[in-house]
Amino acid sequence: MRSLLPTMSTKSFFISIVVTLILVMGAVSYVRNGTSISGAPGAEATAGNNIEITDGIQYIDIDAKGGYSPRKTVAQAGVPTIIRMNTRGTFDCSSSLVIPKLEYKGFLKPSGVTEIEVPAQESGSVINGLCSMGMYNFAVEFQ
Ligand SMILES: [Cu+2]
Structure with a gap:
Protein backbone atom coordinates (compact mmCIF):
# COMPACT_ATOMS: atom_id res chain seq x y z
CA MET A 1 0.00 0.00 0.00
CA GLU A 44 -2.91 51.28 -41.11
CA ALA A 45 -5.67 52.02 -43.61
CA THR A 46 -4.95 50.28 -46.92
CA ALA A 47 -1.20 50.72 -46.66
CA GLY A 48 0.86 47.57 -46.99
CA ASN A 49 3.41 46.72 -44.32
CA ASN A 50 6.26 47.83 -46.59
CA ILE A 51 4.97 51.41 -46.50
CA GLU A 52 5.50 54.19 -44.02
CA ILE A 53 4.64 57.84 -44.18
CA THR A 54 7.08 60.12 -42.39
CA ASP A 55 6.84 63.93 -42.47
CA GLY A 56 4.43 63.81 -45.38
CA ILE A 57 6.63 61.57 -47.49
CA GLN A 58 5.58 58.05 -48.31
CA TYR A 59 8.39 55.50 -48.26
CA ILE A 60 7.92 52.21 -50.03
CA ASP A 61 10.43 49.46 -49.34
CA ILE A 62 11.12 46.93 -52.04
CA ASP A 63 13.76 44.24 -51.83
CA ALA A 64 15.73 43.39 -54.93
CA LYS A 65 17.49 40.07 -55.03
CA GLY A 66 16.63 37.32 -57.46
CA GLY A 67 13.49 39.31 -58.22
CA TYR A 68 11.52 41.95 -56.39
CA SER A 69 9.60 41.67 -53.17
CA PRO A 70 6.83 42.40 -52.54
CA ARG A 71 5.65 41.96 -56.11
CA LYS A 72 2.64 44.17 -55.50
CA THR A 73 2.31 47.14 -53.21
CA VAL A 74 -0.77 49.21 -52.60
CA ALA A 75 0.24 52.75 -51.72
CA GLN A 76 -1.52 56.03 -51.02
CA ALA A 77 -2.27 58.38 -53.87
CA GLY A 78 -1.58 62.08 -53.57
CA VAL A 79 1.53 61.77 -51.42
CA PRO A 80 5.09 62.50 -52.57
CA THR A 81 6.76 59.13 -52.53
CA ILE A 82 10.20 57.61 -52.35
CA ILE A 83 10.71 54.03 -53.40
CA ARG A 84 13.56 52.53 -51.43
CA MET A 85 15.18 49.69 -53.33
CA ASN A 86 16.96 47.49 -50.82
CA THR A 87 19.75 45.22 -51.93
CA ARG A 88 21.76 42.74 -49.91
CA GLY A 89 24.38 40.96 -51.93
CA THR A 90 22.37 41.45 -55.10
CA PHE A 91 24.46 40.46 -58.08
CA ASP A 92 21.70 39.21 -60.37
CA CYS A 93 19.92 41.24 -62.99
CA SER A 94 17.31 42.54 -60.54
CA SER A 95 19.96 45.16 -59.71
CA SER A 96 19.49 46.55 -63.21
CA LEU A 97 16.22 48.36 -62.70
CA VAL A 98 13.95 50.10 -65.15
CA ILE A 99 10.84 52.05 -64.21
CA PRO A 100 9.38 53.16 -67.55
CA LYS A 101 6.77 55.53 -66.14
CA LEU A 102 9.45 57.48 -64.30
CA GLU A 103 11.92 57.17 -67.15
CA TYR A 104 14.23 55.63 -64.60
CA LYS A 105 17.08 53.34 -65.53
CA GLY A 106 19.73 52.53 -63.02
CA PHE A 107 21.99 50.02 -61.39
CA LEU A 108 21.34 49.36 -57.75
CA LYS A 109 24.44 48.97 -55.63
CA PRO A 110 25.01 45.34 -54.62
CA SER A 111 24.17 46.11 -51.01
CA GLY A 112 22.44 49.15 -49.63
CA VAL A 113 19.51 51.39 -50.35
CA THR A 114 18.76 53.25 -53.57
CA GLU A 115 16.08 55.91 -53.27
CA ILE A 116 13.90 56.71 -56.24
CA GLU A 117 11.68 59.76 -56.07
CA VAL A 118 8.12 59.45 -57.27
CA PRO A 119 5.90 62.51 -57.57
CA ALA A 120 2.48 62.25 -55.93
CA GLN A 121 0.37 59.90 -58.02
CA GLU A 122 -3.29 60.02 -58.91
CA SER A 123 -5.54 57.31 -57.59
CA GLY A 124 -5.47 54.37 -59.97
CA SER A 125 -1.93 55.05 -61.12
CA VAL A 126 0.28 51.98 -61.31
CA ILE A 127 4.05 52.17 -61.40
CA ASN A 128 5.81 49.11 -62.72
CA GLY A 129 9.43 48.32 -62.17
CA LEU A 130 11.29 45.61 -64.00
CA CYS A 131 14.75 44.30 -64.49
CA SER A 132 16.38 45.40 -67.71
CA MET A 133 15.74 41.97 -69.22
CA GLY A 134 12.09 42.10 -68.27
CA MET A 135 12.09 38.81 -66.39
CA TYR A 136 11.43 40.22 -62.91
CA ASN A 137 8.92 42.89 -62.08
CA PHE A 138 7.00 44.64 -59.34
CA ALA A 139 4.02 46.95 -59.28
CA VAL A 140 3.00 49.79 -57.00
CA GLU A 141 -0.65 50.70 -57.21
CA PHE A 142 -1.77 54.03 -55.82
CA GLN A 143 -5.22 54.35 -54.28
CU1 LIG B 1 16.42 40.03 -65.45
Whole structure:
Protein backbone atom coordinates (compact mmCIF):
# COMPACT_ATOMS: atom_id res chain seq x y z
CA MET A 1 0.00 0.00 0.00
CA ARG A 2 2.82 2.37 0.87
CA SER A 3 4.58 1.71 -2.42
CA LEU A 4 1.40 2.48 -4.33
CA LEU A 5 1.08 5.95 -2.87
CA PRO A 6 4.02 7.56 -4.75
CA THR A 7 2.75 6.02 -7.99
CA MET A 8 -0.66 7.50 -7.42
CA SER A 9 0.69 10.94 -6.65
CA THR A 10 3.00 10.78 -9.68
CA LYS A 11 0.04 9.90 -11.83
CA SER A 12 -2.09 12.72 -10.48
CA PHE A 13 0.89 15.03 -10.79
CA PHE A 14 1.11 14.22 -14.50
CA ILE A 15 -2.60 14.62 -14.94
CA SER A 16 -2.47 18.04 -13.34
CA ILE A 17 0.42 19.00 -15.64
CA VAL A 18 -1.52 17.87 -18.69
CA VAL A 19 -4.59 19.77 -17.54
CA THR A 20 -2.47 22.86 -16.90
CA LEU A 21 -0.88 22.59 -20.34
CA ILE A 22 -4.26 22.31 -22.01
CA LEU A 23 -5.49 25.35 -20.09
CA VAL A 24 -2.36 27.36 -20.92
CA MET A 25 -2.51 26.41 -24.59
CA GLY A 26 -6.18 27.29 -24.69
CA ALA A 27 -5.48 30.64 -23.06
CA VAL A 28 -2.61 31.36 -25.46
CA SER A 29 -4.65 30.57 -28.55
CA TYR A 30 -7.53 32.61 -27.16
CA VAL A 31 -5.23 35.59 -26.59
CA ARG A 32 -3.74 35.19 -30.10
CA ASN A 33 -7.16 35.11 -31.72
CA GLY A 34 -8.21 38.05 -29.58
CA THR A 35 -5.23 40.15 -30.68
CA SER A 36 -5.55 39.33 -34.36
CA ILE A 37 -9.24 40.20 -34.34
CA SER A 38 -8.81 43.44 -32.40
CA GLY A 39 -5.66 44.26 -34.42
CA ALA A 40 -7.35 44.10 -37.81
CA PRO A 41 -9.42 47.31 -37.71
CA GLY A 42 -6.48 49.26 -36.29
CA ALA A 43 -4.18 48.28 -39.17
CA GLU A 44 -2.91 51.28 -41.11
CA ALA A 45 -5.67 52.02 -43.61
CA THR A 46 -4.95 50.28 -46.92
CA ALA A 47 -1.20 50.72 -46.66
CA GLY A 48 0.86 47.57 -46.99
CA ASN A 49 3.41 46.72 -44.32
CA ASN A 50 6.26 47.83 -46.59
CA ILE A 51 4.97 51.41 -46.50
CA GLU A 52 5.50 54.19 -44.02
CA ILE A 53 4.64 57.84 -44.18
CA THR A 54 7.08 60.12 -42.39
CA ASP A 55 6.84 63.93 -42.47
CA GLY A 56 4.43 63.81 -45.38
CA ILE A 57 6.63 61.57 -47.49
CA GLN A 58 5.58 58.05 -48.31
CA TYR A 59 8.39 55.50 -48.26
CA ILE A 60 7.92 52.21 -50.03
CA ASP A 61 10.43 49.46 -49.34
CA ILE A 62 11.12 46.93 -52.04
CA ASP A 63 13.76 44.24 -51.83
CA ALA A 64 15.73 43.39 -54.93
CA LYS A 65 17.49 40.07 -55.03
CA GLY A 66 16.63 37.32 -57.46
CA GLY A 67 13.49 39.31 -58.22
CA TYR A 68 11.52 41.95 -56.39
CA SER A 69 9.60 41.67 -53.17
CA PRO A 70 6.83 42.40 -52.54
CA ARG A 71 5.65 41.96 -56.11
CA LYS A 72 2.64 44.17 -55.50
CA THR A 73 2.31 47.14 -53.21
CA VAL A 74 -0.77 49.21 -52.60
CA ALA A 75 0.24 52.75 -51.72
CA GLN A 76 -1.52 56.03 -51.02
CA ALA A 77 -2.27 58.38 -53.87
CA GLY A 78 -1.58 62.08 -53.57
CA VAL A 79 1.53 61.77 -51.42
CA PRO A 80 5.09 62.50 -52.57
CA THR A 81 6.76 59.13 -52.53
CA ILE A 82 10.20 57.61 -52.35
CA ILE A 83 10.71 54.03 -53.40
CA ARG A 84 13.56 52.53 -51.43
CA MET A 85 15.18 49.69 -53.33
CA ASN A 86 16.96 47.49 -50.82
CA THR A 87 19.75 45.22 -51.93
CA ARG A 88 21.76 42.74 -49.91
CA GLY A 89 24.38 40.96 -51.93
CA THR A 90 22.37 41.45 -55.10
CA PHE A 91 24.46 40.46 -58.08
CA ASP A 92 21.70 39.21 -60.37
CA CYS A 93 19.92 41.24 -62.99
CA SER A 94 17.31 42.54 -60.54
CA SER A 95 19.96 45.16 -59.71
CA SER A 96 19.49 46.55 -63.21
CA LEU A 97 16.22 48.36 -62.70
CA VAL A 98 13.95 50.10 -65.15
CA ILE A 99 10.84 52.05 -64.21
CA PRO A 100 9.38 53.16 -67.55
CA LYS A 101 6.77 55.53 -66.14
CA LEU A 102 9.45 57.48 -64.30
CA GLU A 103 11.92 57.17 -67.15
CA TYR A 104 14.23 55.63 -64.60
CA LYS A 105 17.08 53.34 -65.53
CA GLY A 106 19.73 52.53 -63.02
CA PHE A 107 21.99 50.02 -61.39
CA LEU A 108 21.34 49.36 -57.75
CA LYS A 109 24.44 48.97 -55.63
CA PRO A 110 25.01 45.34 -54.62
CA SER A 111 24.17 46.11 -51.01
CA GLY A 112 22.44 49.15 -49.63
CA VAL A 113 19.51 51.39 -50.35
CA THR A 114 18.76 53.25 -53.57
CA GLU A 115 16.08 55.91 -53.27
CA ILE A 116 13.90 56.71 -56.24
CA GLU A 117 11.68 59.76 -56.07
CA VAL A 118 8.12 59.45 -57.27
CA PRO A 119 5.90 62.51 -57.57
CA ALA A 120 2.48 62.25 -55.93
CA GLN A 121 0.37 59.90 -58.02
CA GLU A 122 -3.29 60.02 -58.91
CA SER A 123 -5.54 57.31 -57.59
CA GLY A 124 -5.47 54.37 -59.97
CA SER A 125 -1.93 55.05 -61.12
CA VAL A 126 0.28 51.98 -61.31
CA ILE A 127 4.05 52.17 -61.40
CA ASN A 128 5.81 49.11 -62.72
CA GLY A 129 9.43 48.32 -62.17
CA LEU A 130 11.29 45.61 -64.00
CA CYS A 131 14.75 44.30 -64.49
CA SER A 132 16.38 45.40 -67.71
CA MET A 133 15.74 41.97 -69.22
CA GLY A 134 12.09 42.10 -68.27
CA MET A 135 12.09 38.81 -66.39
CA TYR A 136 11.43 40.22 -62.91
CA ASN A 137 8.92 42.89 -62.08
CA PHE A 138 7.00 44.64 -59.34
CA ALA A 139 4.02 46.95 -59.28
CA VAL A 140 3.00 49.79 -57.00
CA GLU A 141 -0.65 50.70 -57.21
CA PHE A 142 -1.77 54.03 -55.82
CA GLN A 143 -5.22 54.35 -54.28
CU1 LIG B 1 16.42 40.03 -65.45
